[in-house]
Amino acid sequence: MQGYTLSAGAVFYDILESVSDTDTFQVSLIEGNYYQVDIFDVDSGYGTLADPTVSVSNAEVGFYQFDHDGGIGLDSSLGFVAGYTGAEVITVGSFDGYKGSYALYFG
Secondary structure, rough: OOOEEEOOEEEEEEEEEOOOOOOOEEEEEOOEEEEEEEEOOHHHHHOOOOOEEEEEEEEEOEEEEEEEEEOOOOOEEEEEEEOOOEEEEEEEEEEOOOEEEEEEEEE
């Protein structure tokens, strides 16, 4: 598991290296703003990972957003309006324990 910090508008490329690997990204949100998180994989031509998952969580309420297969093919995609101003964590994993490369867009 690796941790990164992202800004809105960022595209990040990484690799899930083992069947239990996850990557985490800290982001800062502003209450009332709309945010989009997309995980592009083998189905969209941006990597070798099959069937990614994405979740959003924070320290106050824990896990509160999740997507699996909401994008192109098996890509993950979710949009949400921030309920408060503060730090959130985006976690990328794989539904069936696949490993491989992917691209993450946060905006």
